[in-house]
Amino acid sequence: MKSVGLSADHTAVDVAQPVSNSQQVTGSEAIIMSLLAEGVRRVFGYPGGAIMPTYDAMMDHEDRLQHVLMRHEQGAVHAAQGHARATGEVGVCIATSGPGATNLITGIADAYLDSTPLVCITGQVFAHLLGSDAFQEIDILDISMPVTKWNYKVTEAGEIPTALAKAFYLARSGRPGPVLIDITKNAQVDTLDFVYQSCDQVSSYEPNPTPSQQALLQAASLINAAKRPLVLFGQGVILGRAEAEFKAFAERIGAPLAATVLGLSALPTDHPQYVGMLGMHGNYAPNTLTNECDVLIAIGMRFDDRVTSNLAHYAKQAQVVHFEIDPSEINKNVRADVAVLGDVKQTLAAVMKRLDHRRHDRWLQRFAALHRTEQRLIIDADLQPATAAINMAEVIQCLNQQDPDAIIVTDVGQHQMVACRYRQFTHSRGLITSGGLGTMGFCLPAAIGAQFACPEQTVVGIVGDGGVQMTIQELGVMMQHQLPVKVIILNNQFLGMVRQWQELYFDRRYAATELHNPDFGILADGYGIANQCVSERQALPGAIQTMLQHPGAYVLEVRVAQQDNVFPIITPGASVADMCLGVEAAVEADAEQSTNEGVKDHDHNP
Amino acid sequence: MTTIHDFAIYSSNQTGILNRITAVFSRINLNIDALSVCESAEPGVFRHSVQVRCDHPTANRLAQQLGRQIEVIRAEFRTAADSIQQEVALYKIASSSMLEQAVTEQVIHRHHARVLSMNSDYTVIEKTGSRAESQALYEDLAVVGVMEFVRSGPVSIGKPNATQGHPALATTADMSFHKQHATCEVEQ
Numbered sequence: 001m002k003s004v005g006l007s008a009d010h011t012a013v014d015v016a017q018p019v020s021n022s023q024q025v026t027g028s029e030a031i032i033m034s035l036l037a038e039g040v041r042r043v044f045g046y047p048g049g050a051i052m053p054t055y056d057a058m059m060d061h062e063d064r065l066q067h068v069l070m071r072h073e074q075g076a077v078h079a080a081q082g083h084a085r086a087t088g089e090v091g092v093c094i095a096t097s098g099p100g101a102t103n104l105i106t107g108i109a110d111a112y113l114d115s116t117p118l119v120c121i122t123g124q125v126f127a128h129l130l131g132s133d134a135f136q137e138i139d140i141l142d143i144s145m146p147v148t149k150w151n152y153k154v155t156e157a158g159e160i161p162t163a164l165a166k167a168f169y170l171a172r173s174g175r176p177g178p179v180l181i182d183i184t185k186n187a188q189v190d191t192l193d194f195v196y197q198s199c200d201q202v203s204s205y206e207p208n209p210t211p212s213q214q215a216l217l218q219a220a221s222l223i224n225a226a227k228r229p230l231v232l233f234g235q236g237v238i239l240g241r242a243e244a245e246f247k248a249f250a251e252r253i254g255a256p257l258a259a260t261v262l263g264l265s266a267l268p269t270d271h272p273q274y275v276g277m278l279g280m281h282g283n284y285a286p287n288t289l290t291n292e293c294d295v296l297i298a299i300g301m302r303f304d305d306r307v308t309s310n311l312a313h314y315a316k317q318a319q320v321v322h323f324e325i326d327p328s329e330i331n332k333n334v335r336a337d338v339a340v341l342g343d344v345k346q347t348l349a350a351v352m353k354r355l356d357h358r359r360h361d362r363w364l365q366r367f368a369a370l371h372r373t374e375q376r377l378i379i380d381a382d383l384q385p386a387t388a389a390i391n392m393a394e395v396i397q398c399l400n401q402q403d404p405d406a407i408i409v410t411d412v413g414q415h416q417m418v419a420c421r422y423r424q425f426t427h428s429r430g431l432i433t434s435g436g437l438g439t440m441g442f443c444l445p446a447a448i449g450a451q452f453a454c455p456e457q458t459v460v461g462i463v464g465d466g467g468v469q470m471t472i473q474e475l476g477v478m479m480q481h482q483l484p485v486k487v488i489i490l491n492n493q494f495l496g497m498v499r500q501w502q503e504l505y506f507d508r509r510y511a512a513t514e515l516h517n518p519d520f521g522i523l524a525d526g527y528g529i530a531n532q533c534v535s536e537r538q539a540l541p542g543a544i545q546t547m548l549q550h551p552g553a554y555v556l557e558v559r560v561a562q563q564d565n566v567f568p569i570i571t572p573g574a575s576v577a578d579m580c581l582g583v584e585a586a587v588e589a590d591a592e593q594s595t596n597e598g599v600k601d602h603d604h605n606p
Numbered sequence: 607m608t609t610i611h612d613f614a615i616y617s618s619n620q621t622g623i624l625n626r627i628t629a630v631f632s633r634i635n636l637n638i639d640a641l642s643v644c645e646s647a648e649p650g651v652f653r654h655s656v657q658v659r660c661d662h663p664t665a666n667r668l669a670q671q672l673g674r675q676i677e678v679i680r681a682e683f684r685t686a687a688d689s690i691q692q693e694v695a696l697y698k699i700a701s702s703s704m705l706e707q708a709v710t711e712q713v714i715h716r717h718h719a720r721v722l723s724m725n726s727d728y729t730v731i732e733k734t735g736s737r738a739e740s741q742a743l744y745e746d747l748a749v750v751g752v753m754e755f756v757r758s759g760p761v762s763i764g765k766p767n768a769t770q771g772h773p774a775l776a777t778t779a780d781m782s783f784h785k786q787h788a789t790c791e792v793e794q
Contacts, residue, residue: 141621141622142622142625145622145625145626145629146629146633149676150676151622152620153621153622170676202676203618203679204617204618204676204677204678204679205676326674327670327673328670328671328673328674330670331666331670332667332670
């Protein structure tokens with residue numbers, strides 16, 4: 001077991017055994033020292049009454065632990081997520097009790113659904129006041145329970161090092177996730193003998209199951225025998241840092257490779273076997289041919305309903321091989337014929353030895369043919385529209401041409417799907433987006449977190465005019481820290497995705513989706529952030545160039561077509577093989593679904 | 607097909623673990639019919655016995671979601687038909703009705719119940735058996751008047767090989783590594 005203690009000069013040192021000459025410190029000091037011992041150098045947060053002792057202790061360690069004051073606790077947790085997603089390390093955020101803690105919940109839920117390693121520390125009222133409805137007392141443990149991988153309330157100072165050690169271990173190990181540690185004020189001010197021992201096991205927890213030889217053999221024999229294999233890869237490849245193993249595996253078996261939204265960037269978009277994105281707004285070929293493959297090889301993905309659409313019509317002809325670290329994902333939505341449990345970095349390497357070199361050129365040509373259809377009917381029109389207004393896709397394409405390596409952070413909605421569809425990813429972790437929860441307001445703070453984590457890289461936030469206003473206050477953080485985040489607001493003056501669904505599925509009744517927006521330029525000016533607004537196509541490349549060359553933060557507002565739609569789309573309730581390539585097809589498909597179901601009860605949630 | 611499923615969930619003992627467990631059921635709007643929590647034969651390991659009405663695929667998914675909880679060591683389930691169940695019921699009646707009506711004693715005898723405690727005011731009768739049996743005794747005692755009545759809810763123990771899970775695992779899905787003992791059944 002590895003231990004970390006603090007030397008006399010307060011530098012975190014790795015030691016083989018716990019330091020015997022422990023020191024008397026306050027609980028607050030212990031929190032900071034534990035963070036340092038875990039290698040944390042930056043936290044995002046917002047102070048308040050019940051966490052003040054910890055903030056006070058933090059001042060003594062400013063040289064080694066940077067605190068970034070966000071403008072809202074939701075901003076703090078999203079920034080920690082952005083930091084974690086950009087680096088793969090545990091993100092940390094701190095908030096006070098009551099509203100501070102409840103404001104974290106959206107981000108914690110987002111991290112839970114997207115398997116993002118987070119440790120969230122919340123202050124809590126004095127232990128003797130628990131249950132008394134004290135000022136800013138709220139039971140954050142119960143509130144956060146369904147959206148945390150683990151949570152724990154510390155009521156005594158002596159528990160702090162072990163609780164935090166366990167928190168970091170659980171957050172980062174196995175399938176990562178958010179952990180919340182709630183620390184009462186008395187625990188922060190009381191003293192303890194500080195000894196830090198990092199955690200490397202919890203008796204009831206098996207983070208990294210070992211696959212059986214039988215499963216590996218069965219997987220290899222199915223893959224070797226496949227005539228039309230299709231690989232679906234998800235974020236597990238990135239979380240497991242298994243990009244190289246995945247690429248080697250993929251090139252050995254020669255199969256077409258399709259990404260989930262969160263799997264994007266695990267493989268460069270220009271890889272010859274890459275056939276596109278899966279899901280509701282994914283590419284035509286991989287969705288359609290999911291129902292024609294004979295072996296479906298799922299790697300580090302969870303068959304989300306946005307990927308599968310109607311499960312009754314999903315890949316019924318295929319044998320399914322599922323590489324997955326979380327046993328509870330096996331057979332949850334799609335039955336696996338062979339489940340290879342474990343960290344994909346190890347399982348892919350292990351199965352490689354048993355795999356034959358294969359090519360599936362004719363099968364890949366089927367994908368190419370369908371892609372040509374999508375190119376003709378959708379992509380060409382998106383990239384070279386006949387209309388005067390700029391399309392969202394043109395903006396992404398322009399960015400591809402001018403900065404192919406920037407980290408893209410998106411919000412949620414039409415612009416997100418367009419960014420996912422058109423961005424050419426060149427490196428892993430090139431996309432940070434809210435997948436499972438679909439949290440509007442994610443972009444700005446997550447981009448801030450990513451920029452702090454990767455100061456040398458260009459970080460471009462792509463956000464809609466709706467989502468940017470959910471966390472727009474975080475422009476203040478960009479101002480205060482002179483953070484060079486580039487923000488592109490794709491302004492269509494609508495909540496675009498909801499409006500699209502209203503057009504397709506709610507008889508064009510545009511309930512509460514039209515926005516009267518502020519002047520985003522004046523807002524940016526207020527924060528001292530350089531900005532520009534373009535609405536003419538010919539001005540777009542120059543504007544993007546100006547933005548990218550600007551040394552500091554930049555807000556580029558692009559006025560895009562007001563009532564544009566993201567196509568293709570799989571109508572809710574339809575099969576993955578029934579992608580609609582245009583408005584008429586989508587409306588017809590929806591009517592058909594309604595007839596089939598008797599009532600229109602399929603989920604209408606963009 | 608919806609039927610009664612008995613879950614046995616073994617966990618370490620941490621504040622809030624019961625909430626985490628019950629939340630797995632309430633999340634899909636399942637009502638818990640019976641619940642009991644007690645330390646198991648293994649010191650420090652708690653057994654949560656939960657009875658719900660659900661179908662088989664749902665039970666499978668519940669077991670997997672339960673297994674995902676950090677403190678849960680093992681989660682398994684079986685149908686009521688595959689288990690032997692008992693519950694304890696206690697009945698408080700006025701002692702006068704025991705003394706004055708010989709029929710009461712005959713009722714107790716006939717139901718294989720026993721007198722647990724007796725004083726001049728009241729008598730407590732204990733009955734161990736199925737839900738139907740404890741209910742039958744209640745109805746017979748109600749004739750003389752029951753002052754208080756409580757039932758424990760069932761505890762169950764599996765018939766041999768009734769617990770869902772292990773045999774199918776090795777062949778189709780490699781679930782035997784789920785914590786120490788896999789308990790998620792794979793449908794063939």
